[in-house]
Amino acid sequence: GAGVSQSPSNKVTEKGKDVELRCDPISGHTALYWYRQRLGQGLEFLIYFQGNSAPDKSGLPSDRFSAERTGESVSTLTIQRTQQEDSAVYLCASSFKTSGVGAYGYTFGSGTRLTVV
Amino acid sequence: AQSVTQLGSHVSVSEGALVLLRCNYSSSVPPYLFWYVQYPNQGLQLLLKYTTGATLVKGINGFEAEFKKSETSFHLTKPSAHMSDAAEYFCAVSRSTGNQFYFGTGTSLTVIP
Numbered sequence: 001g002a003g004v005s006q007s008p009s010n011k012v013t014e015k016g017k018d019v020e021l022r023c024d025p026i027s028g029h030t031a032l033y034w035y036r037q038r039l040g041q042g043l044e045f046l047i048y049f050q051g052n053s054a055p056d057k058s059g060l061p062s063d064r065f066s067a068e069r070t071g072e073s074v075s076t077l078t079i080q081r082t083q084q085e086d087s088a089v090y091l092c093a094s095s096f097k098t099s100g101v102g103a104y105g106y107t108f109g110s111g112t113r114l115t116v117v
Numbered sequence: 118a119q120s121v122t123q124l125g126s127h128v129s130v131s132e133g134a135l136v137l138l139r140c141n142y143s144s145s146v147p148p149y150l151f152w153y154v155q156y157p158n159q160g161l162q163l164l165l166k167y168t169t170g171a172t173l174v175k176g177i178n179g180f181e182a183e184f185k186k187s188e189t190s191f192h193l194t195k196p197s198a199h200m201s202d203a204a205e206y207f208c209a210v211s212r213s214t215g216n217q218f219y220f221g222t223g224t225s226l227t228v229i230p
Contacts (some may be wrong), residue, residue: 004160033217040126042222056217072207086131091160106218108153108209 002026004109010031012115013082021077023092026064028069031095032075033106034067038088046090082116089113121208123221126148131229132230136180136195140208143189148210150191152182153216155205163207167191203228 005024013019025032034046045059048068064082066083069075079086093106123225124139141153142148146166165176172184178201191208205225209218 006160035220043218043220045217046221064208067189096133106161106163112157113158117204 002096004092004094006090006109008112009110009116010080010113011037012110012117014083015084015116018078019082019114020081021090021092021111021114023075023094025072025075025092025094026053028072029094029096029107030072031039032069033093033095035091035093036061036088037091037111039117043091045092058073078115082114084116087116101115121210123206123208123224125224126222127225127227129227129229130198132200133197136193136202136226138193138206138208138226139219140182140191140193140211141189142187142191142199142208144210144212144217148212150182150184151209151211152176153207153209153220155207155223157204161207164193173193179183181197198228200228200230202226209210 004026007022011019028053032049035043036046037043047060047067048056064080067077089111091111092109095106120143122141129137151166152164154164164180165174165182167184174183175181180193180195182191184191203226205223206219207223208221211218
């Protein structure tokens with residue numbers, strides 16, 4: 001597609017439930033990133049996929065968080081047993097280059113606003 | 118290690134006035150620097166970036182920023198604020214060989230009519 005597509009745009013879930021967030025990157029973008037943006041805070045890096053290499057999971061806050069990506073296609077971020085502190089906007093971004101990405105920048109999706117009640 | 122500090126979480130300016138949003142960074146290697154804008158309920162949009170070359174960078178919507186190595190700063194400016202500039206602005210840094218950005222906490226810009 002023309003841009004990075006995320007779904008759903010909004011998700012309200014009950015505490016303790018599992019949620020799955022989807023990101024469809026720009027076609028041909030080999031790198032894909034997930035960030036979390038809590039209210040009034042900056043973006044927090046979660047995970048990075050680079051082609052078929054092992055992902056960089058260093059930003060995942062707990063083992064309740066996991067993400068998958070098959071090849072250079074769609075990625076899903078799963079949060080198990082959601083907690084109220086998981087409430088945030090989850091942003092996905094993709095990039096053409098897999099290294100030195102700073103020179104190329106990211107294209108961000110519009111995010112999924114997750115509210116845990 | 119990289120980090121970004123944005124001074125002022127909220128900035129208010131009158132329509133037509135100068136916009137100045139401050140960003141300072143720390144980086145162990147020469148950085149790439151970026152400003153992103155986020156309008157309500159939207160994703161981040163790239164305003165401008167500095168990688169190499171000219172230190173004064175011009176971006177979209179009349180914004181510009183100047184990389185000052187001696188001050189480790191990359192402040193964002195616009196000569197005359199417009200109502201449509203009201204948004205959240207994020208400064209970010211990346212290493213030239215890095216694979217992720219490090220974002221500041223953002224500055225919310227309000228434009229007063």
